[in-house]
Amino acid sequence: MLRAALPILLLFALWEAAVIGLAIDPFYLPSIRVVAAAMQAQAPFYLDAYLVTLSEAALGFAMGGLVGVGSALLFTRLPVVKDMVLPIFIVSQTVPVIAFGAIVVLWFGNTLMAKAAIAFYLTFFPVTINTLAGIAAVDPRQVALLRSFGARQGAIMRKLLLPSALPRIFTALRLSASLALAGAIVGEWFGATRGVGAMLLAAMFNEQIVSLWASILVAAAVGGTLFAAVALAERAMVFWREEL
């Protein structure tokens, strides 16, 4: 905990020192104390934004993780499906997220699901690809060994392929955590009333620099929470990682 907090405190100290020492115009970088005071003054509002965006990103992230791992397993089992569906996955990723966002908001309206859908859209693909790569990297001799013991396809998947792919899956999940946050924020740029994205947009366009920085800090907190959750899950599930 301290190891994580120390660099952040150091960064804040550096920030404050730069603002005072270099006499930076608050329009470009306000003092961290001013930002903190603004956040404290509107604490319930910022907390609400944190929780709203966190739940949108977490929901999209969870869906993206499940669909990503699920489709990679399906693709491994049925290569025909992989040949048919994976190209669609790839094409889907070429649609700019901002265009996709406009459509999603027309479909789902101003709902939590709309933002989660965009977070999902950004997260499922890296997970799919990395899971596939993780499974492909398994030594075929290990598969042959299990098969010689009479293991069925399902058991090989459960006992060998999936555990072997876990480190790569978690690498993808770490990347996806920040993508899910970006997805939720983009989703909130289409007329949301709550959340970090709505706050960022208002601060940007009203040129409220202090609340802009406050929003950035809240966004960082959401990203940090998601990332920490993935890291904790990884520590529990990939306990052998040190050996790799």
Next chain:
Amino acid sequence: MIQRRTLLAASLATPALAQTLTRVQLRLKWLPQTQFAGFYLAVERGHYRAEGLDLTINPGGPNIQGETIVASGAEQFGLTGGTDSFFAARERQLPVLCIGITHQITPFVFVAKRASNINNLEDFRGKRVTAWFTGAHLVLYGMLASRGITRESVNIQPQQVSVTPFINGETDVCAATWYNELNIIRARLGGDANLRLFAAEDFGISIPRDTLVVNQAFAGANPRAVEGFLRASIKGWREAKAEPAAALESVMKIAPTLDRAHQIAMLPEAIRLMQAGPAATQGLFALDAGVILRAHDFFVEQRVLQAPLDLAAAFRPEFLNAIPLAERMA
């Protein structure tokens, strides 16, 4: 016992009330600010509920086209760009109707610093002038044309949301709404004494903006709801004018990080634009056929509209006219 009976009564009464309310949504053209205070105040005070409407206000933003959302039927009402964006939507045959106009005159002006020696429109020649390319640029073209100044002789650039480039002197003239950017410029450059304003109306052009639109199919099936929406909105705006502090709070509650002083300054300017022109005699949200026709003809002349539109089919004053004029006067 009494408590249990009250609870029972409440549990029976609530669903019954909910059933009678029609769920509708209003999409704004921009982020929450006192430009829309009357609508927020009307929600807060239950005026829409009194008309049988369960109204949700959805803010707009840079990526949001109100007419498209309302045309899709996803939302029923919209406070959209203006007559310009509404004409464009009708030209694309989107099923939207205009049921009221909020800002009765062009809500923006072009601003120059007095120190830059730009004293009249002719002085725009060779200067860096910015305008929002969502419609304000056309007004600028029209203003220049009225003085026989060619567009090519002026360095016209698209304007971003921020007016900081103008304040810092990177541009010479910029567009500013009376209620928003102009207040920022006034505050940062020390008031009107240091500024020169160019209003479209002084050059024979008037483009009313902030149009209230409704989904055509919804209006056809629910004319009472459209009337009720207008009645509640007018009530909210009349109260916003009479009680600006309450109106301010209804917006600050939605967006507490807004700059309070800026929002206080915005409200009276927004109300002034709402009461200007035909609204002075025809009440809030007035749809004056003559004003609309002149704006329409301007866009036809500018070749923005390829062909004249059927204005009687697009602008529908019957919902407004169902409300007595006395109730519509602010």
